[in-house]
Amino acid sequence: MIEKSSTGRSRLPDAPPASSAHRVEAVGIQSVELGLALFDVLARQERACGLSELARLAQMHRAKAYRYLVSLVRAGWVQQDVESGLYEIGPAVRSLALSWLARQDWIQLAGAEARALAQQHGNTCIVAVAGEAGVTAIQVCPPPQGVSIGVAEGALFDLRTSATGRVFAAWAEPPSDALPALLREQIRWRGVAVVESEHAPGINALSAPVFDAHGHLLLALTLVGPAISLQADPGGQPALALLAACQRIGAALGWQGSQRDVALP
Numbered sequence: 001m002i003e004k005s006s007t008g009r010s011r012l013p014d015a016p017p018a019s020s021a022h023r024v025e026a027v028g029i030q031s032v033e034l035g036l037a038l039f040d041v042l043a044r045q046e047r048a049c050g051l052s053e054l055a056r057l058a059q060m061h062r063a064k065a066y067r068y069l070v071s072l073v074r075a076g077w078v079q080q081d082v083e084s085g086l087y088e089i090g091p092a093v094r095s096l097a098l099s100w101l102a103r104q105d106w107i108q109l110a111g112a113e114a115r116a117l118a119q120q121h122g123n124t125c126i127v128a129v130a131g132e133a134g135v136t137a138i139q140v141c142p143p144p145q146g147v148s149i150g151v152a153e154g155a156l157f158d159l160r161t162s163a164t165g166r167v168f169a170a171w172a173e174p175p176s177d178a179l180p181a182l183l184r185e186q187i188r189w190r191g192v193a194v195v196e197s198e199h200a201p202g203i204n205a206l207s208a209p210v211f212d213a214h215g216h217l218l219l220a221l222t223l224v225g226p227a228i229s230l231q232a233d234p235g236g237q238p239a240l241a242l243l244a245a246c247q248r249i250g251a252a253l254g255w256q257g258s259q260r261d262v263a264l265p
Contacts, residue, residue, distance in 0.1 A: 123225030213254025
C-alpha cells in the first residue's frame with residue numbers, strides 16, 4: 001500500500017527488517033576471493049611452486065593465475081625467486097602471523113586447558129609462571145569432585161622439591177644449579193617433571209612446560225593430587241594428557257616443536 005508523507009507526497013512504506021530466514025548473503029568481491037584461494041593453494045605446499053603447477057592446483061587459467069601472483073608479489077604476500085622463477089609465501093605473512101600471535105591471550109588459553117585437565121582427571125591443575133618473587137601459581141583449577149589439593153593463587157614453588165619449580169629449573173636460561181645435572185637432563189628428555197610424595201607425603205605432582213613462538217619457557221601446567229588418584233609416572237595417561245595440553249597451548253602461540261625439541265644448553 002502506498003502511503004503519503006507529511007508533505008503530501010506518495011511514498012512506499014519502509015521494508016520490514018529481514019528475518020534470519022530471508023536474510024540475503026552479503027555480496028563480496030570475487031577477484032579478492034579468487035586471489036586468496038590461489039594464495040591458500042601456495043601456502044599449503046611444502047615447497048616453492050612454478051606458475052603452471054599453481055594454476056593447475058588452483059584450477060585456474062595460467063594467464064589469470066599469473067596476474068594474481070603479480071599483485072600478491074607486489075603486496076608482499078608472495079615472493080618469486082629471481083633465478084628459478086618459483087613462487088613461495090612472502091614476508092608479509094610473517095608480519096601477519098606475529099600480529100595474530102600478539103593478540104592471543106596465553107593466560108586464557110592456559111586456563112582453559114587447566115580447567116579441562118582438572119575436570120577430566122579429577123585432580124587440581126595449576127598454571128604457574130616465573131615472577132619477581134619466584135615461580136608463582138597464577139591460576140588454580142580444582143576438580144569438580146573428589147579431593148582438591150589446597151594450593152592458593154600466588155603460592156610460590158620451590159625449584160628443588162616441587163614439580164612446578166623443577167620445570168623452571170630444568171629449562172632455565174642460563175642453566176640453574178638448583179637441580180643436579182642428571183635430574184635436569186632427565187626432566188628435559190621426558191618433557192615432564194615428576195614428584196612422588198617428596199614435596200608433601202601422599203601427594204604426587206606432574207608438571208610440564210609451555211613454550212612461546214621463540215622456544216622460550218612461558219609457563220608450566222601442573223597436575224597435583226593424592227597418590228591414589230594421580231600416577232607419578234611420566235609415561236602414564238595423566239602425564240600424556242598434560243603434555244598434549246601444553247603442546248596445544250604452545251602451538252596456538254606459534255611454537256612448532258615439542259618439549260623435547262628444546263636443546264639442552
